[in-house]
Amino acid sequence: MYRADIRLVIGTRPEAIQLGPVAQALDARGLHPSLILTGQHPQLDLAGCGLDRFPSFSLGCEGQADPHKYVEQVFDALFPFLRRRPDLVIVQGDTSSALAGAMAAVAARVPLAHVEAGLRSHDLQQPWPEEEYRRRIDAEADLLFAPTEGAAQNLRREHVPGDIHVTGNSGVDALIAVERRLPASTLREAGQFKLLVTCHRRENWGEGLNSLADALRRVAAHADIRIDFVLHPNPEIAARIQALIGDLDNVRFSLPCTHAEQVAKMRNSDLILSDSGGMQEEAPALGVPLLVLRNTTERPEGVASGNCRLVGLHAEQIASAVLELRNDPVALARMGRRQFPFGDGTAARTIATIIDDWLSVRSGSHLLAG
Structure with a gap:
């Protein structure tokens, strides 16, 4: 009796969040995947992502400042584990771990699937190196799971x-599952405007952080605005932003949090400021307006739906956009309509069905758990 050997390469928190529903959907079809943890993010909430019950092996490759060198490090550690040639390697997104996993699969002549394929900013510097990495992965993948029709058109x-399939984004699946488990939203304090802020893209670590801090100083001059800044896991970046705005009375810093904690923070905010790709997918589904701290985005569907707005990283432009929405409840409510431009929560089941059918055709028989 045939049993599929499917490996999911996971290195970062977003990969764990988005591949959690995929692993569960594969398991529900009798395809029992295993995990290869690269170590790029040393602490992953596998239980919170529904991944703790799957067999896993850690490569122990600690993240490093140079993403290209990290790709080489993970490739060298991963390739020996693929010499027995599993049936499929699955990577997600555009991280160093994802590219290394894809390169190792290709070198070992193992079929490759890419979850969240086809995202394009059409600018290799924004984001760097992610735009380059996702293009390279897509060029090699046998199965490409595009979250939207726009992403599929890029491919x-x-x-x-490879075979292109429009599936929706499994991150929306994860969001819906997490939100169902959360307690009811807390009542917002009258007369307060709650602003949630995150900033993690490499291209924003330099002058971008200075500009963001300048913008938040202007915003914090309004006493009714409460700012919750979720710090970056990199201690140097966290220390820098604390040094820039740590003296402001209406700014509170939060340590890096679990996905469930982050979703709760998002849901209880009036407005989000972030350069996060995942938040661009989650904010519309939660019905929370998002100002994107970037000049371009590979997720234009959120902008097209009206839930997200690109504001770049110029202090005056950021502050003006925040204050405009704080002073215009109608415009804020319009941006806060709950919509699903990135899928309706069925992406993982769709992906698992396609994989099951694809492997069945390749093997010449239906794949049943032994």
């Missing part, structure tokens, strides 16, 4: 050789 224009 078709590039004439990638």
Whole structure:
């Protein structure tokens, strides 16, 4: 009796969040995946992502400042584990771990699936190196799971050789599952405007952080605004932002939190300021307005739906956008309509069905758990 050997490469928190529903959906179909943990983010909440019950092996590759060198490190550690040639390697997104997993699969002549394929900013510097990495992965993948029709169109224009499927984004699946488990939203304090802020993209670590801090100083001059800044796991970046705005009375700093804690923070905010790709997918589904701290985005669907707005990283532009929405409840409510431009929560089941059918055709028989 045939049993599929499927490996999910996971290195970062977003990968764990988005591949959690995929692993569970594969398991529900009798395809029992195992995890290869690269170590890029040393502490992953596997239980919170529904991944703690799957067999796993850690490569122990600690993250490093140079993403290209980290790709090489993970490739060297991972390739030996693929010499027995599993049936499929699955990577997600555009991280160093994802690219290394894809390169190792190709080198070992193992079929490759890419979850969240086709995202494009069309600017190799924004974000760097993610834009380059996702293009390289897509060029090699046998199965490409595009979250939206727009992402699929990007892949078709590039004439990638793999099979393209529009599935929705499994991050929305994870969000819906987490929100169901959360207690009811807390009542917001009258007369307060709650602003949630995160900033983690590499291209924003330099002058971008200075500009953001300047903007938040202008915003914090309004006593009714309460700012919750979730710090970056990198201690140097966290220390820098604390030094820039730590003296402001209406700014509270939060340590890096679990996905459930982050979703709760998002849901209880009036407005979000972030450069996070995941938040661009989650905010519309939660019905929370999001100002994107970037000049371009590979997720234009959130902008098109009206839930997200690009504001760049110029202090005056950021502050003006925050204050405009704080002073215009109608515009804020319009941006806060709950919508699902990135899928309706069924992406993982769709992905698992496609994988099951694809492997069955390749093996010449239905895959049943032994």
